[in-house]
Amino acid sequence: MLSQLKHFLNTKRIKNRIRSIENCSTLLDVAIFKIKNEKLNGLNFLEIGVFKGDNAVYIYENIHQLFNIRLKYFGFDIFDDIHLLKEKYPKDLDQYNLADYPYWEFNSGQHTFNMVHKKLASTIAPENFKLIKGDTTETLKNIEQELKETIDLVFIDGCHEYEVVKSDWENISNLFKINPKLTVVFDDFTYEGVKNTHDKILETGFYLINRLNNNQFIVTLK
Numbered sequence: 001m002l003s004q005l006k007h008f009l010n011t012k013r014i015k016n017r018i019r020s021i022e023n024c025s026t027l028l029d030v031a032i033f034k035i036k037n038e039k040l041n042g043l044n045f046l047e048i049g050v051f052k053g054d055n056a057v058y059i060y061e062n063i064h065q066l067f068n069i070r071l072k073y074f075g076f077d078i079f080d081d082i083h084l085l086k087e088k089y090p091k092d093l094d095q096y097n098l099a100d101y102p103y104w105e106f107n108s109g110q111h112t113f114n115m116v117h118k119k120l121a122s123t124i125a126p127e128n129f130k131l132i133k134g135d136t137t138e139t140l141k142n143i144e145q146e147l148k149e150t151i152d153l154v155f156i157d158g159c160h161e162y163e164v165v166k167s168d169w170e171n172i173s174n175l176f177k178i179n180p181k182l183t184v185v186f187d188d189f190t191y192e193g194v195k196n197t198h199d200k201i202l203e204t205g206f207y208l209i210n211r212l213n214n215n216q217f218i219v220t221l222k
């Protein structure tokens with residue numbers, strides 16, 4: 001009973017804290033803000049760069065604790081095909097398998113499609129998630145026609161090379177045609193490829209950009 005009360009009060013505190021987009025400092029905050037502000041009874045979340053699936057599980061579990069709504073997850077990653085990173089984006093691959101950052105490694109196999117699928121399936125019902133394997137410069141082409149769902153929130157956290165970040169943005173920005181309330185969060189602003197894409201988006205004059213924190217920014221339609 002006491003733990004239920006604690007949970008209730010904690011949930012209330014978190015929901016009350018996030019009153020505007022300016023109060024948000026994490027991706028989870030943005031998801032909470034959207035659900036509250038747009039009175040959503042479901043959230044469709046698309047992530048570019050799934051890696052080991054931990055961010056997907058984190059967002060899913062937290063949203064479920066806070067709201068009684070349906071959450072659907074679409075995850076895009078190269079998964080097992082690390083040889084593609086080696087061939088096409090070697091500079092990006094150089095950011096992984098470093099002794100100083102043990103979590104960001106491809107040697108354990110935890111990033112493979114089967115392992116990630118298993119991890120997600122232990123938390124999320126199979127009909128509520130979909131993993132799409134391949135280079136996003138290919139798999140996101142015509143995304144607005146391929147997806148049978150309206151997407152509410154996108155997290156761009158895949159390859160950091162400019163040509164890929166730019167391509168990810170160009171493909172994802174087509175989703176605004178279907179849902180003008182779409183929110184796109186970019187990770188890794190400190191990378192040149194992401195920073196250059198940020199500047200390109202700003203130059204168009206069509207979008208509002210808010211900094212979420214030192215490393216992430218949010219894009220919405222003006």
Ligand SMILES: C[S@@+](CC[C@H](N)C(=O)[O-])C[C@H]1O[C@@H](n2cnc3c(N)ncnc32)[C@H](O)[C@@H]1O
Nearest residue numbers: 049050051055077078079134135136157158159
């Ligand atoms: C930084 S990790 C993603 C981290 C994850 N979003 C999280 O918060 O835990 C980047 C991921 O992007 C994937 N990736 C890199 N280049 C890609 C490409 N061109 N197409 C698809 N996935 C790519 C990598 O395999 C890696 O899993």
